Amino acid sequence: MPSDDNSFGFVFCGGGPAALGPIITASRSGRLDALLDRGIALVEPGPIGPGGLAHYRIGANSLGGPFMECLDGLEDGTALAALRDLPETRRLRALADEHPPLSVVAPFLARLGAVVAGFLEEHPRCAVVRERVTGIALRDDGVRVTTGDGRELTARRTVIATGGRPQADFAKAEIVPGLSLAPHQERVRHSESFIDARKDLPGAGGKVVVVGGSHSAWSVVHLMLPAVDEITVIHRTGIRLFYDSADRARADGYAFDPVLDVCPVNGRVNRYGGLRGRAHELARAALRLPGSDPLPVRLVQVDTPAARQAAEQALAEADTIVMANGFEADLPPIRHADGALFTAATGPTGTVVNDRGHLVDAHGTAYPQLVAYGLGAGLAPSKEVGGEPSYTRRADGVWLYQHDIGEVVLDDLLNHVTTTGETQR
Ligand SMILES: Cc1cc2nc3c(=O)[nH]c(=O)nc-3n(C[C@H](O)[C@H](O)[C@H](O)COP(=O)(O)OP(=O)(O)OC[C@H]3O[C@@H](n4cnc5c(N)ncnc54)[C@H](O)[C@@H]3O)c2cc1C
Structure with missing residues (x-):
C-alpha cells in the first residue's frame, strides 16, 4: 500500500x-x-x-x-x-x-x-x-x-x-409477451440455486420445467436428470450447438443458418452462443440428432400459438420451474x-x-x-x-x-x- x-x-x-x-x-x-x-x-x-x-x-x-x-x-x-x-x-x-x-x-x-x-x-x-x-x-x-x-x-x-x-424479478419474468412466470412464481427457482454450491440446493422431483437455452439451463438438466420423471425445456429461439466447422455441423445433421450462425473470422458454428461439452451432448440428444441416446427431455420452442399453449400447460403442471435467464x-x-x-x-x-x-x-x-x-x-x-x-x-x-x-x-x-x-x- x-x-x-x-x-x-x-x-x-x-x-x-x-x-x-x-x-x-x-x-x-x-x-x-x-x-x-x-x-x-x-x-x-x-x-x-x-x-x-x-x-x-x-x-x-x-x-x-x-x-x-x-x-x-x-x-x-x-x-x-x-x-x-x-x-x-x-x-x-x-x-x-x-x-x-x-x-x-x-x-x-x-x-x-x-x-x-x-x-x-x-x-x-x-x-x-x-x-x-x-x-x-x-x-x-x-x-x-x-x-x-x-x-x-x-x-x-x-x-x-x-x-x-440473478436478474431482479426472475420468478415473474415474461418468457415471451403474454407468457409469464408470474402465476407460478412460488414454484420458480433460479438456475444458480442448483449449480452454485454456496446456495441451498432446492429439492426437485416429479415434473420439472427449465426455461432458457443457455449452458446454465442445460447444466440444470444434467444435474436433475437422474432424479426427475420428465424435464420440459422451454426456449425462445432454436437450440444452438457449437461446432468447429460448418462441415462438422452438417455431418452431424444439425440445421443452422450458413451466414448468421457462422463466425466470419474462424468459420465456427455458433462460436459464442453454441452449447459445448455435456450441455452440447444433452441438447443434441434432446434434438434427437442421429446416434444420440434417448432422453426424458421435451423441447418446447415458444414460437407458435400451439407451442405457447404446450408451454403454459407444462408450467401449470410442473412441480419445479427453473429459470435460467442469466x-x-x-x-x-x-x-x-x-x-x-x-x-x-x-x-x-x-x-x-x-x-x-x-x-x-x-x-x-x-x-x-x-x-x-x-x-x-x-x-x-x-x-x-x-x-x-x-x-x-x-x-x-x-x-x-x-x-x-x-x-x-x-x-x-x-x-x-x-x-x-x-x-x-
Ligand atoms: C454456471 C456458470 C458456468 C460457467 N462456466 C464457465 C466455463 O466453464 N468456462 C468459462 O470460461 N466461463 C464460464 N462461465 C462464465 C464466466 O467465466 C464465469 O462466470 C466467471 O466466474 C466470471 O468471472 P467474474 O470475475 O465476472 O465473476 P466471479 O467469478 O463471480 O468473481 C467475482 C469476484 O468478486 C468478488 N466480489 C464479489 N462482491 C464483492 C465486493 N463487494 N467487494 C469485493 N469483491 C467482491 C467475489 O468474491 C469474486 O471473487 C460460467 C458462468 C456460469 C454462471
Missing part, C-alpha cells in the same frame, strides 16, 4: 477471472509496468483468481486447453511462465482436450491469482486489500471506494468485476457526488455497459469512471474479433477476459484520458 495515502489510479473491485483479465493481458503484452505504474488497489475478500467458478457443481463449458493459453509464448523465468510446472497446471493439462470439471480449473486459476496478487503486492504504487467493497461514490475527479474495514480508497476510475446475481451485475451500491443513488441500466442480457465497458445509468449515460464487465455485465467483444452474427447476447468466459475483452479494458484503462473538471459522461 502506498505509504502517503489511499489514492490510486484504479481500484479493481473483485478479484475473479474478469478482474484479473486485463492484468494478465498486460503482463503478456509487455504493458504490465505501464499499468501498475498508474497504481492499482485490488479489493477482494476471498481467494484471488477463481471467483464463482470455484463453487459450480458442473464441468467447464470450455476445453481445458484455453484456460492455460495465457501461459503460451512467455519467456521462461517469468512468474507466469513458472505456473506451467505446478501440479495444478499439470492436472488441468491432462484434460486439455476435454471439458474438465470446474473443480480442476479453479485451483489453476487460484495459482494464477496468486501470481497477479504478487505483481500488485511487490509494486510500490499498488496494493491488495482483502476486504469487501461496501460502496462506491462518484466524485468530480474520479471515485471513492469504501471497503468493509471502513477504508476509503480514491482513484481516477474503478473497475467493477464483482460477479453476477444474471445482472452484482454491483456494490454506487452513489453520485450529491449522495443520490446511481441506478445502472439493465436489459434482457444483464447490466448495460457501452463498447468500452463503461457502466450506463438508467438514463442511458455512460460513465467512464465506472468500468464494469464480467458475469452479469454486457461487454461484448468487437466486430473484428468475430462471432456469429446471430449472437446478440454478451460474451463471457475466462479466455475472453484474458484476451479480447481484457484487451478492450486494458486499452481503455491505459489510453482513456479524463481530466479534473471534465464531465466524464
Whole structure:
C-alpha cells in the first residue's frame, strides 16, 4: 500500500477471472509496468483468481486447453511462465482436450491469482486489500471506494468485476409477451440455486420445467436428470450447438443458418452462443440428432400459438420451474457526488455497459469512471474479433477476459484520458 495515502489510479473491485483479465493481458503484452505504474488497489475478500467458478457443481463449458493459453509464448523465468510446472497446471493439462470439471480449473486459476496478487503486492504504487467493497461514490475527479474495514480508497476510475446475481424479478419474468412466470412464481427457482454450491440446493422431483437455452439451463438438466420423471425445456429461439466447422455441423445433421450462425473470422458454428461439452451432448440428444441416446427431455420452442399453449400447460403442471435467464451485475451500491443513488441500466442480457465497458445509468449515460464487465455485465467483444452474427447476447468466459475483452479494458484503462473538471459522461 502506498505509504502517503489511499489514492490510486484504479481500484479493481473483485478479484475473479474478469478482474484479473486485463492484468494478465498486460503482463503478456509487455504493458504490465505501464499499468501498475498508474497504481492499482485490488479489493477482494476471498481467494484471488477463481471467483464463482470455484463453487459450480458442473464441468467447464470450455476445453481445458484455453484456460492455460495465457501461459503460451512467455519467456521462461517469468512468474507466469513458472505456473506451467505446478501440479495444478499439470492436472488441468491432462484434460486439455476435454471439458474438465470446474473443480480442476479453479485451483489453476487460484495459482494464477496468486501470481497477479504478487505483481500488485511487490509494486510500490499498488496494493491488495482483502476486504469487501461496501460502496462506491462518484466524485468530480474520479471515485471513492469504501471497503468493509471502513477504508476509503480514491482513484481516477474503478473497475467493477464483482460477479453476477440473478436478474431482479426472475420468478415473474415474461418468457415471451403474454407468457409469464408470474402465476407460478412460488414454484420458480433460479438456475444458480442448483449449480452454485454456496446456495441451498432446492429439492426437485416429479415434473420439472427449465426455461432458457443457455449452458446454465442445460447444466440444470444434467444435474436433475437422474432424479426427475420428465424435464420440459422451454426456449425462445432454436437450440444452438457449437461446432468447429460448418462441415462438422452438417455431418452431424444439425440445421443452422450458413451466414448468421457462422463466425466470419474462424468459420465456427455458433462460436459464442453454441452449447459445448455435456450441455452440447444433452441438447443434441434432446434434438434427437442421429446416434444420440434417448432422453426424458421435451423441447418446447415458444414460437407458435400451439407451442405457447404446450408451454403454459407444462408450467401449470410442473412441480419445479427453473429459470435460467442469466444474471445482472452484482454491483456494490454506487452513489453520485450529491449522495443520490446511481441506478445502472439493465436489459434482457444483464447490466448495460457501452463498447468500452463503461457502466450506463438508467438514463442511458455512460460513465467512464465506472468500468464494469464480467458475469452479469454486457461487454461484448468487437466486430473484428468475430462471432456469429446471430449472437446478440454478451460474451463471457475466462479466455475472453484474458484476451479480447481484457484487451478492450486494458486499452481503455491505459489510453482513456479524463481530466479534473471534465464531465466524464
Ligand atoms: C454456471 C456458470 C458456468 C460457467 N462456466 C464457465 C466455463 O466453464 N468456462 C468459462 O470460461 N466461463 C464460464 N462461465 C462464465 C464466466 O467465466 C464465469 O462466470 C466467471 O466466474 C466470471 O468471472 P467474474 O470475475 O465476472 O465473476 P466471479 O467469478 O463471480 O468473481 C467475482 C469476484 O468478486 C468478488 N466480489 C464479489 N462482491 C464483492 C465486493 N463487494 N467487494 C469485493 N469483491 C467482491 C467475489 O468474491 C469474486 O471473487 C460460467 C458462468 C456460469 C454462471
